[in-house]
Amino acid sequence: MKRLPHLLLPVALGLFATTVPWWLAWLEQDYYLGLATRIVIYALAATSLNLLIGFSGMVGFGHAAFFGGAAYLSAYLTQYGWYSAWVAWPLSLAFTGVLATIIGLFSLRTRGVHFIMITLAFAQMIHYAIVAWPAAGGDDGLPLVQRSSLPPLDLADDRQLYWLALALTGAVLLALSYLARTPLGHAWIGIRENERRMAALGFPVLPMKLACFVVSSLIAGLAGILLVQQTGMASPTHLSWTTSGQLLVMALIGGAQRITGGVKGALILLLAEEWLAHLSAYPHFWIGLLLLALAFRGELARTILGEKGR
Amino acid sequence: MTSPLLACRGLCYRYGALQAIADLDFDLMAGEMHALIGPNGAGKTTFVNLLSGELPPDAGKILLDGKDITRAPMHERVAAGIVRSYQIPQLFPRLSALENVALALPARRRHRYVFWRKASTDLASLEEAEAWLDRVGLAEQVGLPAAMLSHGERRRLELAMTLASGARLLLLDEPLAGLSAEESAQMANLIAALKEARTVLFIEHDLDHVFRLAHRITVLVEGRCLASGDPDSIRAHREVRRAYLGEWA
Ligand SMILES: Nc1ncnc2c1ncn2[C@@H]1O[C@H](COP(=O)(O)OP(=O)(O)O)[C@@H](O)[C@H]1O
Ligand SMILES: [Mg+2]
Numbered sequence: 235m236k237r238l239p240h241l242l243l244p245v246a247l248g249l250f251a252t253t254v255p256w257w258l259a260w261l262e263q264d265y266y267l268g269l270a271t272r273i274v275i276y277a278l279a280a281t282s283l284n285l286l287i288g289f290s291g292m293v294g295f296g297h298a299a300f301f302g303g304a305a306y307l308s309a310y311l312t313q314y315g316w317y318s319a320w321v322a323w324p325l326s327l328a329f330t331g332v333l334a335t336i337i338g339l340f341s342l343r344t345r346g347v348h349f350i351m352i353t354l355a356f357a358q359m360i361h362y363a364i365v366a367w368p369a370a371g372g373d374d375g376l377p378l379v380q381r382s383s384l385p386p387l388d389l390a391d392d393r394q395l396y397w398l399a400l401a402l403t404g405a406v407l408l409a410l411s412y413l414a415r416t417p418l419g420h421a422w423i424g425i426r427e428n429e430r431r432m433a434a435l436g437f438p439v440l441p442m443k444l445a446c447f448v449v450s451s452l453i454a455g456l457a458g459i460l461l462v463q464q465t466g467m468a469s470p471t472h473l474s475w476t477t478s479g480q481l482l483v484m485a486l487i488g489g490a491q492r493i494t495g496g497v498k499g500a501l502i503l504l505l506a507e508e509w510l511a512h513l514s515a516y517p518h519f520w521i522g523l524l525l526l527a528l529a530f531r532g533e534l535a536r537t538i539l540g541e542k543g544r
Numbered sequence: 545m546t547s548p549l550l551a552c553r554g555l556c557y558r559y560g561a562l563q564a565i566a567d568l569d570f571d572l573m574a575g576e577m578h579a580l581i582g583p584n585g586a587g588k589t590t591f592v593n594l595l596s597g598e599l600p601p602d603a604g605k606i607l608l609d610g611k612d613i614t615r616a617p618m619h620e621r622v623a624a625g626i627v628r629s630y631q632i633p634q635l636f637p638r639l640s641a642l643e644n645v646a647l648a649l650p651a652r653r654r655h656r657y658v659f660w661r662k663a664s665t666d667l668a669s670l671e672e673a674e675a676w677l678d679r680v681g682l683a684e685q686v687g688l689p690a691a692m693l694s695h696g697e698r699r700r701l702e703l704a705m706t707l708a709s710g711a712r713l714l715l716l717d718e719p720l721a722g723l724s725a726e727e728s729a730q731m732a733n734l735i736a737a738l739k740e741a742r743t744v745l746f747i748e749h750d751l752d753h754v755f756r757l758a759h760r761i762t763v764l765v766e767g768r769c770l771a772s773g774d775p776d777s778i779r780a781h782r783e784v785r786r787a788y789l790g791e792w793a
Binding site for chain 1: 638
C-alpha cells in the first residue's frame with residue numbers, strides 16, 4: 235500500500251486540472267482558460283526535453299525547430315482546406331519526424347556543448363528558411379484559417395481544446411513514466427549514465443539515441459500543433475531560439491531528469507510571467523531574477539539560512 | 545593444427561606521433577587463458593580497444609573465426625561474442641548493482657527496443673543477473689547503487705557485467721588493478737574458474753597471478769610483441785628476463 239500516497243498527488247492534480255474550466259467559469263474568469271491551455275501545451279513541449287535529457291542525457295537547444303515546424307505546417311495545411319485533424323496532424327508530425335531524423339543524424343555524433351550548438355544551429359537555419367519563405371507569411375506568421383475538425387470533439391470550443399491538450403499531455407506523461415520501466419527506457423537511461431559502457435555491452439548507441447531524439451521531437455511537434463489551435467497563428471517566435479531556451483528552462487527548473495519536470499517548469503514560468511506582467515513594466519527582469527533564484531536555490535538557502543542545505 | 549579463434553595481422557595504431565601498436569601479429573586459441581603483460585604505456589589497453597572496436601586500427605586485420613571484423617562496429621563484435629572490461633570500472637553509477645548486470649544480459653540487448661512491457665516482468669533475466677552477482681560475491685549488494693560500492697566491489701561488478709554478457713571471448717583489462725592481496729586472490733580465483741568455459745585475454749602486472757592463471761603469455765613492449773609462449777618459455781626467455789622481468793625479479 236506504499237504506492238497510495240505516491241499516486242495521491244498526481245491524481246489530485248489531474249482532477250484539479252480537469253475541472254479548471256468549471257472553476258474559471260464559476261469565478262467568472264474565463265479569460266484565463268487561454269492561459270491554462272497554453273500552460274498545458276508548454277508543459278507538453280517542455281516534457282519532450284525531459285525525455286531527451288532525462289533518458290539519454292542529451293541537452294537539445296533546438297526544439298523550437300520541431301515545435302514551430304509542426305506549428306507552421308499544420309497552419310499551412312489549413313490554408314488549403316485541410317481542416318481534418320486526422321489528416322493534417324499526422325502529416326505535420328511525419329514532417330517533424332523526418333526533420334528530427336535528419337538533424338539527429340548530424341548532431342548526435344557530438345555531445346555536450348557541441349550538441350547544444352549544433353542543434354541550435356539547425357533550429358536557426360529552419361527559423362530563417364521558414365521566415366524567408368513567402369508562403370509562410372514572413373515576420374507576420376501564418377494564420378490558422380480555422381481550428382481543426384476532430385469529431386466527435388469540437389475544437390472551436392475553448393474548453394474542448396483545453397481538455398484535448400490536457401488529455402494528450404496526461405497521456406504522454408503516463409506513457410513516459412511507463413517507458414522508464416521498460417527495456418527501452420532502461421537502455422536509454424544506461425546511455426545517459428554511461429554511453430561508452432552501453433556501446434561496450436553491445437547496444438548500438440547511435441540509433442538508440444536517434445530514436446529518443448525523434449520521439450522527443452514528435453512530442454514537441456504535437457505541442458506546436460496544439461499551440462497553433464489555441465493562438466490561431468503560427469508565428470516566427472515559435473521557431474526562435476528564445477523558444478528553445480524557454481522550453482529548456484522549463485525542463486530544467488522543474489528537474490531535468492524528472493518526467494514531471496516540464497509540467498512544473500511550465501507552470502512556474504508562465505504563471506510568473508502572467509503575474510509579473512501585471513505588477514511591473516519590466517517583467518523579464520523579475521523573471522530573470524526568479525530563474526537565478528531557482529538555479530541557485532540550494533546555495534541561496536545555505537547563504538540565507540546558514541545551513542548545510544539540501 | 546586448429547585455426548585460432550581470434551587472429552590479428554600487422555595491426556597498427558598511432559596517437560599522433562606516438563606509435564602505440566606497431567605491426568602486431570597475435571593469435572588467440574579457443575578455450576585459451578592468455579595473459580598480456582608489459583610495462584605501463586606498452587599499448588595493452590590500446591590493443592584491447594582495437595580488438596573491441598573502440599578504436600579503428602590504422603592498418604592490419606582482425607579476424608574472428610576467420611571472418612574479417614576489422615571494421616565491424618562494437619555492437620556487432622559483442623553480438624559475435626567479444627566483450628571487454630575496463631581498467632577503470634565503467635559502471636552505471638546511479639543504477640543498482642542488479643540493474644548494472646541486467647543491462648549486460650543478452651536478453652536486454654535483444655529487447656532493446658521493447659517499450660510495451662516492463663523490464664521487471666522478465667523474471668528470468670533478473671534471476672540470471674542475481675546469479676552473476678552471487679557468483680562474484682556481491683549477493684548482499686544487489687540493491688545498492690554502483691556509486692556506493694567499494695573499489696573492490698566495483699571491480700567485481702565490472703567482471704559480473706562482462707560475464708553476464710554471455711560472450712565467449714572476454715577481454716579483461718587489468719581486472720586485479722588496485723585490489724588488496726586478498727581481493728586479488730579472490731578475483732584470480734574467479735578468473736581461473738572461467739578456464740575451459742570461455743576464452744580469455746587478460747592484462748595483469750602481478751607475475752605470480754599471470755604464471756598461475758595463463759596457458760599462454762604475450763609480452764608487449766612499445767606496441768610490439770617481444771615474446772609469446774607458454775609460461776615456462778616466457779620465464780626462460782632471455783630478452784624478456786633482461787628487458788622486462790628483470791625489473792621485478
Ligand atoms: N587517448 C590517447 N591519446 C594519446 N596518447 C595515448 C592515449 N591513450 C594512450 N596513449 C599513449 O599510448 C601508449 C599506450 O597506452 P596504453 O595502451 O594505455 O598502455 P598500457 O595499457 O599498456 O599501459 C602510452 O604511451 C600512452 O601514453
Ligand atoms: Mg592499460
